[in-house]
Structures are given as C-alpha cells and as structure tokens.
Amino acid sequence: MKDKKGRRYYKNKNFKHSLKHAWNGLKTAVRAERNMRTHILFTGLVILAGSFFQLRQIEWLWLLSAVFLVLICELVNTAIETIVDLVVGDKLHPLARDAKDIGAAVVIMASLFAVIIGIVIFGPKLWNTF
Ligand SMILES: Nc1ncnc2c1ncn2[C@@H]1O[C@H](COP(=O)(O)OP(=O)(O)OP(=O)(O)O)[C@@H](O)[C@H]1O
Numbered sequence: 001m002k003d004k005k006g007r008r009y010y011k012n013k014n015f016k017h018s019l020k021h022a023w024n025g026l027k028t029a030v031r032a033e034r035n036m037r038t039h040i041l042f043t044g045l046v047i048l049a050g051s052f053f054q055l056r057q058i059e060w061l062w063l064l065s066a067v068f069l070v071l072i073c074e075l076v077n078t079a080i081e082t083i084v085d086l087v088v089g090d091k092l093h094p095l096a097r098d099a100k101d102i103g104a105a106v107v108i109m110a111s112l113f114a115v116i117i118g119i120v121i122f123g124p125k126l127w128n129t130f
Pocket residue numbers: 033035077081088089090091092093094096097098100101103104
C-alpha cells in the first residue's frame with residue numbers, strides 16, 4: 001500500500017515515529033518473552049553489584065557491553081521467532097525449528113560471553129570479600 005507520493009503508507013515519517021515504534025517493539029518483547037524479563041532483572045542486579053564493588057571505568061565498559069549484547073540478542077531472537085510464527089503459523093517445519101534453534105543459540109552464546117565477563121570482573125572481588 002502506497003500513499004500519493006508513492007511511499008509505503010506505514011513508512012516512519014521522522015525520527016520521533018521511528019523511536020515510538022522501536023519503543024513499542026521493546027514493550028512487546030518484554031511483555032511476550034519471559035527470558036527478556038529475566039535478562040532485564042539480571043541487568044539490574046549486575047548494575048547494583050557493579051555499584052557495590054565500585055568498578056573501574058574499563059570494568060563498567062566490559063560489563064555493560066556484555067549485558068547489552070545479551071539484551072540485543074534476545075530482541076533479535078524474539079524477532080526471528082515472531083517472523084517464523086508468522087510464516088509457518090501452527091504448522092511444524094524442520095526449517096522453522098532450525099531458525100528458532102539458531103536464534104536461541106545466538107542468545108546462549110551472548111549469555112556465555114556475559115557469564116565469562118562476570119566471572120573475570122566479579123570473581124576476584126568476591127574471592128577477596130568472602
Ligand atoms: N513451527 C515449528 N516447527 C518445528 N519446530 C518448532 C516450531 N516452532 C518451535 N519449534 C521448536 O520448539 C522450540 C521452542 O519454540 P518456541 O516458539 O516455544 O520458542 P521459545 O520457547 O519462545 O524460545 P526461547 O526460549 O528462545 O524464547 C524451538 O526452539 C524449536 O526447536
């Protein structure tokens with residue numbers, strides 16, 4: 001569907017529109033995906049722990065990169081799942097399974113990276129504290 005100027009009618013008109021739709025996408029993902037809510041909870045806990053241990057700037061950079069990578073991958077995974085469900089509906093298909101499994105693997109890889117970063121940063125601090 002196009003408007004009089006030949007543009008798709010649902011195309012974002014300006015940055016504010018783009019931002020509004022991105023915010024809606026974030027809300028949809030948080031509402032629909034329990035994993036997304038878990039990642040957000042962990043992000044909050046990690047930020048609290050970072051403040052408690054008064055991390056250095058470089059430690060904050062690694063930590064925030066890791067937790068944001070997990071959130072980004074979970075959003076991409078949710079988008080993949082949504083597209084797969086749109087295409088196949090209730091039908092089972094090996095390619096649908098593969099697409100979803102690979103999407104899940106993306107999140108697992110990012111989570112593994114975040115766990116390693118967490119151990120490297122907090123491991124010695126916890127060891128010295130307790
Ligand atoms: N249409 C399908 N055809 C074949 N296998 C499917 C299909 N939909 C889902 N599966 C299989 O079931 C698994 C779970 O699918 P589901 O849509 O419930 O993902 P999910 O539990 O929301 O994933 P995540 O834990 O990453 O959020 C997929 O990883 C895939 O192996």
